[in-house]
Amino acid sequence: MATKNVKDDTSSASSSSKLFTRAEVAKHNDHKDTWIIIHNNVYNVTSFLNEHPGGEEVLLEQGGNDATEPFEDIGHSTDARQMMESYKIGELIEEERKQDNGKKDRDWSANGEDNSSSWRSWLIPIVLGVFATLVYRYFVSTH
Numbered sequence: 001m002a003t004k005n006v007k008d009d010t011s012s013a014s015s016s017s018k019l020f021t022r023a024e025v026a027k028h029n030d031h032k033d034t035w036i037i038i039h040n041n042v043y044n045v046t047s048f049l050n051e052h053p054g055g056e057e058v059l060l061e062q063g064g065n066d067a068t069e070p071f072e073d074i075g076h077s078t079d080a081r082q083m084m085e086s087y088k089i090g091e092l093i094e095e096e097r098k099q100d101n102g103k104k105d106r107d108w109s110a111n112g113e114d115n116s117s118s119w120r121s122w123l124i125p126i127v128l129g130v131f132a133t134l135v136y137r138y139f140v141s142t143h
Ligand code: HEM
Pocket: 036, 043, 045, 052, 053, 054, 055, 058, 059, 062, 067, 070, 071, 074, 075, 076, 077, 078, 079, 080, 081, 083, 084, 087
């Protein structure tokens, strides 16, 4: 009876995502109802206010706002990033997302010019290796 129910779980990002506008989020900005935007996701942190290790003031200050920058400036741990998943209530509508906010991963690879330095990273060890071999052979042949 292996009729597996193949749901369309093609992407984890699309699961249970309600869409909000920045204006909608902005309405939730007091200690009874605090929403914040981080990396284009919307979080309801009301129940987290007095549990936040960084204090409730900082969250209240950001209530209704996009807190991506202050959040990243603090350099939150992986634990914190996992924790925030449980407060996620949705995402911003497509039109209001910020481009350069693309999730946690920095765009290491997106920068095409950076790739030009990758050949240097293996060329240097090879040159050093060849040089060391030549020096070694020189000593072996002269002694
Ligand atoms: C849902 C969102 C958030 C979660 C789950 C969260 C969670 C945490 C956690 C677990 C810590 C302890 C340190 C660590 O593990 O990194 C922390 C510290 C802190 N957080 Fe957050 N945070 C959130 C949002 C924010 C925002 C929006 C701000 C700033 C506006 C902020 C400011 C701080 C500060 C100042 C500290 C203290 C850092 C320190 O003492 O070195 N957090 N947060």
